[in-house]
Every structure is written in structure tokens, then in C-alpha cells.
Amino acid sequence: MSLALTNLLRQARTGLLLLLVATAGLGLVYPLAVFAVGRLVPARADGQVVAVDGQPVGSRLIGQEFPGEQWFQPRPSAAGDGYDPTASGASNLGPESTDLLKAVEERRAAVAAADGTAPVDVAPDALTASGSGLDPHVSPENARRQVARVAAARGLSEQRVAALVAEHTRGRALGFLGEPTVNVLELNLALRSAAP
Incomplete structure (x- = not known):
């Protein structure tokens, strides 16, 4: 057998072996390891679904609409027809877009x-x-600015509703990352169980 053919076969065998190792490692071992780690914290790995009386009402991770003035309202959505998790994405309108400026003024x-x-x-x-x-x-600011409307619609005192906002305000991650936030679903669920 010639030296060139021997080298070619050796390189082909090495390449095939590398392909098999990479396929097994990245196609089997890694996904199974990620799945196993996810099972250690199942609530976080399963989409953080929130259930009330055994019925799912939403996810802590995905915004949703709350029609009516008695609810805190989330940010506007550019996903599909609004809060469509299958069409997640931004509007892709730039800061000089007249469509964006018009939408902002209408929302305002x-x-x-x-x-x-x-x-x-x-x-x-x-x-x-x-x-x-x-x-x-x-933002906590956004939630606080909705307190008067929600309190009036629900027949609750503004102090009680403001206290719920404060209870559901989460600080910065690790104390310095991001901004404080209020999860609208969790706040509205607490609001639902608040006595007038």
C-alpha cells in the first residue's frame, strides 16, 4: 500500500472517529446533561407556569393581556397580534421611524x-x-402610576394596592444587574385575592 493511501485512510479514520465522538458528545451526552440539570429545578425548567386551583393561568416568563381597568396592564406587545409566544419579536422600528413615533403617541x-x-x-x-x-x-414606576385606576376599579384603597405593588417589586439581580421590576401576572393574582 502506498504511503499516500495509508495517510488518506489514517486521516479518514481519524475524521470518522472525531465525527462519532462529537456526535455522541454533542448529540447525546450534552442534551442529557442539560435535561438532568433542568430536572434539579423543575419549576424553572418547565416555563414557570402559574396555576390557580390546579388550572394554569399563565407563565411568570411570558407577558399576557389583562383586559379591563381593574387589572395592572403590562408593556405593549409587538409579538404577533399581541403576546403571541409563537411570534416573539420586536417591531424592528428605529428611533426615527414615523410609525414608531405614531404608535408611542397613541399609546401615551x-x-x-x-x-x-x-x-x-x-x-x-x-x-x-x-x-x-x-x-x-x-417598572415599579409604571405599576405605581396604575395604582389609582386599579384601586378605584376594584374598590380598594390606594394604600392597599400600592402595598401590593411594593410587595411584588423585585430588586436588581445580584443587587446591581438590571432594573427593579414588577411581574404583572403575579401582581394581578395577588390583586385578585385582595379583599376590598
């Missing part, structure tokens, strides 16, 4: 009218969708 007017505030007092995150269009959180 609608939120100001709903909350009974001046348009300049609308929280910035009530005007723009998140990058995924599915953000389940609002």
Missing part, C-alpha cells in the same frame, strides 16, 4: 386617558414593547 394618549394622568406622566415602559414583545414585567 391611551394610557394617560385610562390612568387619568397627564400624557407627560406616562411611564416610558408603558409606551414601548420589549425586544421579545413578551416581557412579563413592568
Whole structure:
């Protein structure tokens, strides 16, 4: 057998062996390891579904609509027809887009009218969708600005509703990453069980 053919066969065998090892490692071992780690914290690995009386009502990770003035409202959604997890994505409108500016002004007017505030007092995150269009959180400022409307609609005192907002405000991750947030689903569920 010639030296060239021997080298070719040796390289082919090495390449095939590497392919098999990589396939087994990346196609079997790694996915199984990730799955096993996920089983250690199943609530986090299964989408953090929230159930009430055994029935799923939403996920802590995905925003959803809450029609009516008696609920805290999430950020606007650019996902499909709104909060569609199969169509996650941003509007991709740039800061100079007239469509974006028009949408922001329409949202500003609608939120100001709903909350009974001046348009300049609308929280910035009530005007723009998140990058995924599915953000389940609002800023504490946004939640606080909705307190009067929600309290009036539910017949609760503003102090009680503001206390719920404070209870459901989460600080920065690790104390310095990101901004404080309020999970709208969790807040609305607490609101639902709050006595007038």
C-alpha cells in the first residue's frame, strides 16, 4: 500500500472517529446533561407556569393581556397580534421611524386617558414593547402610576394596592444587574385575592 493511501485512510479514520465522538458528545451526552440539570429545578425548567386551583393561568416568563381597568396592564406587545409566544419579536422600528413615533403617541394618549394622568406622566415602559414583545414585567414606576385606576376599579384603597405593588417589586439581580421590576401576572393574582 502506498504511503499516500495509508495517510488518506489514517486521516479518514481519524475524521470518522472525531465525527462519532462529537456526535455522541454533542448529540447525546450534552442534551442529557442539560435535561438532568433542568430536572434539579423543575419549576424553572418547565416555563414557570402559574396555576390557580390546579388550572394554569399563565407563565411568570411570558407577558399576557389583562383586559379591563381593574387589572395592572403590562408593556405593549409587538409579538404577533399581541403576546403571541409563537411570534416573539420586536417591531424592528428605529428611533426615527414615523410609525414608531405614531404608535408611542397613541399609546401615551391611551394610557394617560385610562390612568387619568397627564400624557407627560406616562411611564416610558408603558409606551414601548420589549425586544421579545413578551416581557412579563413592568417598572415599579409604571405599576405605581396604575395604582389609582386599579384601586378605584376594584374598590380598594390606594394604600392597599400600592402595598401590593411594593410587595411584588423585585430588586436588581445580584443587587446591581438590571432594573427593579414588577411581574404583572403575579401582581394581578395577588390583586385578585385582595379583599376590598
